[in-house]
Amino acid sequence: MRVIDTLAEMQQQADQWRREGLRIGFVPTMGYFHEGHLALMRHARTLADKTVISIFVNPTQFGPNEDFEAYPRDMDRDLELARGVGVDVVFAPTVDQMYPPGFQTYVQVEEVTRPLCGRSRPGHFRGVATVVAKLFQVVKPHVAVFGQKDYQQLLTIRRMVEDLAMDVQVVGHPIVREADGLAMSSRNTYLSEEDRRDALLLSRSLEEARRLVSKGERNGEVILGAVRRILASGPRVRIDYAELRDAETLEPVQHLEGPTLLALAAHVGRARLIDNTVLEP
Amino acid sequence: MRVIDTLAEMQQQADQWRREGLRIGFVPTMGYFHEGHLALMRHARTLADKTVISIFVNPTQFGPNEDFEAYPRDMDRDLELARGVGVDVVFAPTVDQMYPPGFQTYVQVEEVTRPLCGRSRPGHFRGVATVVAKLFQVVKPHVAVFGQKDYQQLLTIRRMVEDLAMDVQVVGHPIVREADGLAMSSRNTYLSEEDRRDALLLSRSLEEARRLVSKGERNGEVILGAVRRILASGPRVRIDYAELRDAETLEPVQHLEGPTLLALAAHVGRARLIDNTVLEP
Structure with a gap:
């Protein structure tokens, strides 16, 4: 399993695989894995020749009073778990790589981001769409897998991909729950x-x-x-x-x-x- | 020279060229060609193995009181001129292909779109960035050529490409002028x-x-x-x-x-x- 932390290296790896005719599966995550994440990765593996996951706690999808700083992180454990599932590349860019000085471009999906979490968390889905759009440009996946627990996020990504004609198949994965029914998070x-x-x-x-x-x-x-x-x-x-x-x-x-x-x-x-x-x- | 009018066919053509290791050059236009457009096309040809141009009068970059309807169009003449320059594909999608019902995703570049034409033409650069982002997903160019007459547009595209890590080289081309100095338009x-x-x-x-x-x-x-x-x-x-x-x-x-x-x-x-x-x- 390779760990990549720069955009350029990730694009090179993706280009190489594409030249070889290999199909790239992708699971974007914010890390701190639970069974839900691992289920997405296993599913991506069945849909592609090479599986890339990203680990990036994306600041632009957190509001000013939200838990960006407190969000749980454990890179060593995450890498161990990803390796166990058979992931090929973990792409873990820094915030500076993703949002360099002067960054000023955002992807906004309109209607489907207005209600529900869009109302409670202004700017959240703009951050989500922007970071996923960028990750797609870098990882160049043929297929990307998203959990249905973040249902509105999945709809937002589907709309973005369709509206901007991104050449990525978006696949939803059922919510993974604890034995007692609690949705994993x-x-x-x-x-x-x-x-x-x-x-x-x-x-x-x-x-x-x-x-x-x-x-x-x-x-x-x-x-x-x-x-x-x-x-x-x-x-x-x-x-x-x-x-x-x-x-x-x-x-x-x-x-x-x-x-x-x-x-x-x-x-x-x-x-x-x-x-x-x-x-x- | 091939004329393509659907996104799917264009993506297939681009994928095929990319599999063959060919470099794709792209010039997005709104048609009604003059020497300025032709100079961009000739320049793109020197930078790539295959040259695609698009002809699409993009409604989302026109304001409600602007000249979208009146904007000059002459597809037959444009195709003739593109053929003369040695263009490989003219991509000429319909408005419905580019903006199907339910379309709701926009790319917004912030600071550089605020002054100058951004102030005179609210929404203009949002329309430009959105349509170019979409055209890039469909044409999959390695390099794209833009005229410097639309200087703020060129800057906007450069920022978008850098901020979203789009894997496209953006090349500016000097303003082409009539003999008496008038910038071609x-x-x-x-x-x-x-x-x-x-x-x-x-x-x-x-x-x-x-x-x-x-x-x-x-x-x-x-x-x-x-x-x-x-x-x-x-x-x-x-x-x-x-x-x-x-x-x-x-x-x-x-x-x-x-x-x-x-x-x-x-x-x-x-x-x-x-x-x-x-x-x-």
Whole structure:
């Protein structure tokens, strides 16, 4: 496994593979790996000849009062885990490589970045789209794999790739959960034992919504009412949003007809957690 | 010479050339060719094995009260001229191909797009950066040639390419002028005979500025005063801006020390013309 920390070397490696006719799979990450990351890497390996992952805690997707500094990092452990999965290249650029002095170019995806986390975290998706656009120029992947836990991020990347005709296949991977249902997240490390019990209410409320829909419920208010009641039963849970939206356009949904995203964000202790499911009426 | 009108075919052609180890040169244009365009194409041919030009009047770089509809077009003549220069592919997508329903992704370069034409034409450079970013994803050039008449556009593209690590070499080409000094432009076709006489004052004022600097003048106000006097001598000239700016950052310049852009925009008759020179004190 090769570790590359400059853009030029990464582009050279990608060019060489492409000249040899090899297919490049890519998983961009912010590191501090859990089973969710490793599942994306394993999936990328099945789709490509060479697998590149990036580890880069991207400052432009954090707000001024968010956890950029505190975000957990453990490069040695990450490299060990990536090696174990059979990754070919870990691309780990510095902030200065990615954002040199004078940097002033941003990629903005509009409609799909406005609601949900876009409203709670202004500028977040501009940072995400910009860094992924840049990583794509450097890693030159044929296929890139993103987790569906960050559903709005996945939609944003899909739109960017389609709108700018980036020649990359974007693949979503189902949410990977702990045995008890908690969606895996590097930010779960922020949870105390008591926080963690309450954090389970997110996935539990999604289950309840799926149960209601499977029993024929189509009224959005009824479904969200049940979700909010479950979340409110946890004293450590502070809801940021709980919304139903069209699974492709993210337009609000009152009455379920097609595939509908149920998206949650909540502060639990000092962590801000997100989770979601696509309801199929 | 092949004419391609879909993104997918263009990407396939580019991929094939790249697999064969061929170097792709690219000149993006809005068509209605003059000698300036042809000079860019000839230059691109010297830098690459295969030369692609695009012809696309890009709606997103025109303001609501600008000349998108009126912009001159003559595809048959353009194809003839491109063939004469030895272009390999003319890529001429439709507006629907470039901006399909639901399109919502834009590339924004910040500081260098704020002054000059960025102030007169809000959104213009966002449209330029977006369409060029997309064309680069489709044509996959190794090198792209832009005219220096659109100096701020060239700087914007350079910044975008550097900031997003696009693997494209951006080459500027000197302004091509008519025998009498008028910078070539597709919009010169808007000029009446009387307009055209006054339009000459743009290049003439640039000459005067160069003469002053060569004689040792370094005071920006003195230089701009002379420029404005010359422009004001044309009754059909309405100055949009005449400014001195750092040739790389576009920061305002009062006293000339390094390479300094003297940039002009003026309405002459119903045409809005631009011209510039880099003063080297």
